[in-house]
Amino acid sequence: MCKLARKYERVIPFHCLLMALLFVGQQLTELYIAPTVLSAVERHVPLPRLFLTIGGFTLLLLLLRTVSTYLNGFIGYHRITLRMFIAGLLNRKGCDTSYVNRFDKKYMDLKQNAGSYVGSNSGAAEAIWNTLTVFLQYLLGIAAYAAILASVSLPILLVIVATALVSFFTNRYLNAYEYRHREELAAIERKLWYVQGAASGDAAKDIRIFGLGNWLEELYQNALSAFRAFKIKSQKVYLLANVINLLLTFFRNGFAYAYLIHGVLEGGLSASEFLLYFNTVGSATWWITDILNTAGYLRTQSLGISTIREALEYPEPFKFEDGRPLTHAEGQTYELKLENVSFRYPGTDRDVLKNISLDFRPGEKLAVVGLNGAGKTTLVKVMTGLLDPTEGRVTLNGVDIRDYDRRDYYKLFSAVFQHFSLLPASVAENVAQDNEKIDEERVKDCLGKAGLSEKIASLPEGIHAKLNRHVYEDATALSGGETQRLMLARALYKDAPFLMLDEPTAALDPIAESEIYESYNEMTAGKSAVFISHRLASTRFCNRILLLQEGVIAEEGSHRELMAKGGIYADLFAIQSKYYREEDSHEQQA
Template sequence: MILNHDNFEYIKIPFKFSKKYSILLFTSGIIYGFVYNCAIFVLSIVLDRLGSSRFSLSNLIRPLSIYLICMGLMFLINILQTNYQNNFKYHAFIESNKSLYTKKYRMNYILNEDSIILDKFNMLKNFDENIVNYVKSLVFFVTLFFQLLFLFFLISVYSIPTASLICLFTIIILFQVSKGGNATYEAHKKVQPLEREKNVIKEILVDFSYVEERNLFKYGDYLCTRYNNKANESRKYKNKSLSIWFFKAQFGGITFIIFTIIISFILGLALLRGEISLGLFVSLFSTFIQLSDIMSWDLSDNVDHFIESSSKNRDYIEFLNLDESEYKDSISPSITKEIDSIEFKNVSFRYLNSENTILTNINFILECGKKYAIVGENGCGKTTIFKLLLGLYQNYEGKILFFDKNSNSLNINIFRNDLCVVFQDFSNYFISIKDFLQLGTSHTLLEEEIYEIFDKFNIDLKISFLSNGLDTPLGNILEEGTNISGGQWQKLCLARAVLSKKNLLILDEPTSAIDPISELKIMETFKALCSNKTIIYITHRLATIKDCDNIFVIDAGNVVENGNHKNLMCVNGLYRKMFDTQKSWYKNELGGDLLEAEN
């Protein structure tokens, strides 16, 4: 179906983007339809007077002048519509990107990990072009409607059956060209996962950051083959879509040519019987010839644009209606709450569109001022617990309680100001060193305290050699910037956590880019600086967590062991096995054991 209830909702979208230019476009389309019809009628009068036995120039001047005015108006309307479309596209670009990207950062975190949502977002990236095509197709339909409506009434004056035949053929053509519209759009949707994979492969093949591994591992030929396979598969769907469109266009054109021949025959008989004038016959015949081209290529093209755009409008509305995280640009320190306890009660979790359970009946209590660790092998569910602690995932079973209240019923932003997080996959913000450290910190940092922390963490950025000091940009995007290693980035993140002076610190593999021996020394410094804080470590390296008050060992989404280091070593279970495996990582240059493990 071309028209349904949803389409009337979709028509509101362009008016939200630009009410002014939407009205101008639709109004100009209606006026064009009327002027076009007027030109047809006036042309028939001109032709009749030219062929009249009582022909005189004075009788011809007025209708000919009106006809020329109509043609001039049609030309002017086309120019104005181009201008309106360009202005509308500008507003659509601004408003659509604003709404889409605002929604992208406001929507629930877990939706960012859903491939279906990501494909939908990728399809909507050029939504401004989509809505322009949608408006153009609507204006086309409005103009065509008034053109056909005038023909229907004009011919119905002389022959109602002929006018009815026009309606019948128009309905047949519209039905046929719209029949494959959804199939065309579905073919476009199937291309999206292929295009996304193509783009990832292309980035690996051409991006400079992969150049060393490309040359070392020689995987270029394999990825080129895979890229070509995806490109061919994508091309297959696109060719199928093009074939459907071409068939519909040809069908519409052939059908309307047959229709024109039939109508011309009927009108010819009417002309011979004297029911219509020669001028009207020629005018109508030329109009049907023009419409045959419109009803084939133009109609098929616009119906495709309309159906595809309507489907994208639906995706756009669905995307804007996705669940959002409770978001505030800033939280006043006066309403910040200090976290005194966190409790997991029978918490289970699975990702969207997945049957696999990641966590199963997790239970533990974290109390203020103590040190905790959540450990386990890679992929056991540690990071999922970490994200649940931050309130990034809301679709869990069970309860997560902050001061005895379910986190789902609280504004988690109120007490996020009381915690600081060091992510494993941290973001490299290419801003000044001082601004990087200031992120998430409510008080203004002094240079003296920054240098003091740098000294304790042995962070050597050679600031004394930098002309801008702490105002030097990180990274090499700017000419005066300084490039640093992954380990230095992680040290900066740890320094930022200390400087934030937050009461709850959550560390997710905070030193994964630092060698184990250096990690041990850095984390000893970190603990000394944060001795009065609540710290939660998420890690698979065990050397830094020996002095934690409680260690939760995760395996396959379950808490399999629980206790302090000494007790867990006595259990002789998974924790002991992991610890003994890692002991060799911490041998110093003299062969001594830096861990001095307790057995």
């Protein structure tokens, strides 16, 4: 953490030390000001001297306070910057880590925890600097107070330490009530927040049509009662903690008063010295209790920092910089081969792909069909190098793809997958997937090919219009179909030798769908392409159709071949085309 700070925001540790010194300076000044001035009044020193004393203290305090206020104004931003930098590193790890790590529970837990430590100002990655400052303050302050007290009385010092310790441990035990019952509380709160928000937002239509308001309100009231019952129970425990504290304070102050008053009566302490020592007792107790708490936070936050580091350094099963470099040369063709590939998601006991062999020839158009859960998407993920086979291997022009730098390998693929993502950025940035260098002409060309020219032309800002309304309030809203076209434009812009399309027309109307089919050959010219679709009509454009069933290639061939075979494909085709075919025969009769 310190290393990162040195590299990226080197002033942070220095700020911590400075703030701690300034704070302790202020505390000591404030501690001494009343007794010193009082003593001057008591002794009736000449007026100019009284003025000088007050003036001196005021000046000192002025200096300390203004410097610390000024620093306080901006040191937080250095800490935020460092936290965001660490969040950025974690984000990079999340974006780039071997895709298979996403199925590794240990990594995902680490990642989620690490994320919570960089997510807000109170996360360990930022808050630790404040804790460190406070810890230093207490350390320095307690040393100073102990020195002051030890000079008058060791017994008082001992009583303070003893009461502070008792108070710390009993409080820690009692106040930990909620901590010990945190799972119970978390469950109650989760339910409460869920039902509170359930009625608003995107459920509005269903709530009105089905009259769900009363149901959700009833659940909300139940959850609220459970929450209050828990809080009332925990308040009882806190009351006990408070009573123990007030008893401790009672005895400690009683002892301090008795001891110090005895000192005044017998040992010649002045009233102002009495005040000084008594105030010291109060502050010292408080600080000792608190430094123990702070040490606790410091420990927890350090563990948080270790978690972040562990997440960042999590081992990569794929090769990246350590792999063979791979650059795509214009005109280079690729043959992708799957050799006896089986795949099973980590932590499961079922093969999603079973012993698949496939020779994907350069420029070939491949269709993958099958029922939900047949393994279509997984197959494409294995081909694109997102997942490595559990058994068998995938080769590119004869080389096992695991040997390559995986990021270079990804560069060979354009893809439209079922999940959409609109980046909160301009249309152009979304198409180019780049925010540094954008070829605007090409962006427009690709938007045109995907059938979006008209829509974009209708926007006042054109290709610079912002997208994603969750982030930019004035963003352009695109319909489902338009978003799907944008995803297509993005894949075209990348212009990679492989084009993978997973249900790219699900949200389109029949005419739009047909347009995409018609331009399919143009879009895929010179590329190898894989097309996944529920709509078997789309397979017509493909050289070869793979029918997946429960993880194996059950049938393979051209549309005509598979129809002639009269197998599963022909059945599926019959089911889907039934209504259209009847119509067709009907038309012929007519």
